[in-house]
Amino acid sequence: MEKIIQERYVQLENIDMTFFTKKGTFEALKDVNISIREGEFISIIxxxxxxxxxxxxxxxxxxxxxxGNLFCAGREIAGPGPDRAIVFQNHSLLPWLTCAENVHLAVERVFGAKEGKAKLKQRTQDAITLVGLAHAADKRPNEISGGMKQRVGIARALAMEPKVLLLDEPFGALDALTRAHLQDELMGIMAQSGCTAVMVTHDVDEAVLLSDRIVMMTNGPAATVGEILEVDLERPRKRLQLAEDSRYNHLRSEVLKFLYERHARKAA
Structure with a gap:
């Protein structure tokens, strides 16, 4: 049976966010509205x-x-949950555990009450294999590179079988070549998992390469959605081919134009 894609899988409706501090109130967001389709990759820039x-x-x-109101898969978002896994810029691995043990910790937390040890181990192995780290499963974080640590973080998140994968500048601390390699790997991983993804990034090329749509935010305070750009590039996407693709370069220019204009307004 063909899967029916939900057009409003993740929904942000009229969101305001004000922080109350000792120095007074700070209005971070004002009237933010975003609808995310199931299986879609969204970047926020x-x-x-x-x-x-x-x-x-x-x-x-x-x-x-x-x-305002927040929904995921038809349910109100009222707090953290395994249906939404977060990958931070800092991989946050436990240094005394191996790669596999770091992933297994999340698997056990989510599925341990309803599945046996063999199934939990298989879930862990599948996640490690998905990110191409089967050869490093028994290594500890201090024995692997920064890029590999971040892949373990992604494996740990995907092992929970989340409905939505949230990525907060996951490659921001990596060198350019490692970053490019992991971007390419992430495209393959997301194609296999079919997971919905929302990524925060400062990198225009990363946003255009990975995304189905790019949400471009206005400057704060009281930031809101300025524009949403449809990235109508065919998948799978090849980095070297896109470098000379006129449509890719047009989309890249549109994001840069938006960011430049916002910077000019802020400077004024």
Whole structure:
């Protein structure tokens, strides 16, 4: 039976987010509305302080909005849950555990009450294999590279079988070549998993390469959605071919134009 794609799989409706601090109130977001389709890859981009990570944390249930409604797969988002897994810029691996043990920890937490040890082990192995780290399963974090650590973080998130994968600048701390390699790998991983993904990034090329749509945020305070750009490039996408693709370069220019104009307004 053909899968019916939900057009409003993740829904942010009239979201306001105000932080109350000792120095007073800070209105981070104002009237944010975003609809994300099931299986879609969305990037959120904008200048520093535009509330990108705040949007991600709201979807993840780490924050509650001051006003508005949040939904995932038809249910209100009222807090963190295994249906929404987050991959941070810092991989946050436990140094005394192996790669496989770090992944297994998440698997056991989510599925341990209803599945036996053999099934849990298989889930762990499948996730490690999916990110191409079967050869490093028994290594500890200090024995692998930064890029491999980030792949373990992605494997740990996907092992939970989330409905939505949330990525907060997952490759921001990596060198350019490692970053490019992991971007290519992430495209393959997402194609296999079919997971819905929302990624925060500062990198225009990364956003255009990976995304189905790019949500471009206005400057803060009281940031909101400025524009949403449809990335109508065929998949699978090949980095070297896209470098000379006129449509790719047009989309890249549209994002840069938006960011440049926002920077000019902020400077003025």
């Amino acid at each position: 904008g200048h520093s302080g535009c509330g990108k990570s705040t949007v991600l944390n709201l979807i993840g249930g780490l924050l509650r909005p001051t006003q």
